[in-house]
Amino acid sequence: xxxxxxxxxxxxxxxxxxxxxxxxxxxxxxxxxxxxxxxxxxxxxxxxxxxxxxxxxxxxxxxxxxxxxxxxxxxxxxxxxxxxxxxxxxxxxxxxxxxxxxxxxxxxxxxxxxxxxxxxxxxxxxxxxxxxxxxxxxxxxxxxxxxxxxxxxx
Numbered sequence: 001x002x003x004x005x006x007x008x009x010x011x012x013x014x015x016x017x018x019x020x021x022x023x024x025x026x027x028x029x030x031x032x033x034x035x036x037x038x039x040x041x042x043x044x045x046x047x048x049x050x051x052x053x054x055x056x057x058x059x060x061x062x063x064x065x066x067x068x069x070x071x072x073x074x075x076x077x078x079x080x081x082x083x084x085x086x087x088x089x090x091x092x093x094x095x096x097x098x099x100x101x102x103x104x105x106x107x108x109x110x111x112x113x114x115x116x117x118x119x120x121x122x123x124x125x126x127x128x129x130x131x132x133x134x135x136x137x138x139x140x141x142x143x144x145x146x147x148x149x150x151x152x153x154x
Contacts, residue, residue, distance in 0.1 A: 010030055075115070076133060082120050093131065097146060101114045
């Protein structure tokens with residue numbers, strides 16, 4: 001499942017830990033970097049490789065929002081809808097992004113460009129409202145600057 005380079009990386013990572021199971025999160029990151037998301041087959045591969053139950057791997061993948069078990073758009077837009085962001089207009093931003101991208105939260109655009117998610121907290125309450133697109137944070141958002149950000153990504 002992992003290509004040779006990533007398998008070698010995983011073997012180096014495993015050596016850092018007293019137990020193979022401790023390398024689960026890095027192993028899942030390697031799979032997701034390679035494939036874009038983590039299939040059930042990849043979960044089984046990792047379970048076998050790390051000698052842990054499949055159910056444990058599945059539980060980790062489905063618990064953490066950083067892991068995807070289905071294909072995602074090239075740009076994963078995560079809008080914080082927790083209290084600070086909500087009070088400062090995140091619902092308006094989600095509506096605007098939905099309209100601009102033609103998708104609802106939880107959906108991916110037909111062309112595979114965008115996936116929209118509502119998330120609980122991205123840890124930037126002092127600069128609310130905010131969103132994360134892939135690995136980049138965007139803070140102090142307005143409809144106007146969200147529109148500019150989306151145009152730059154299309």
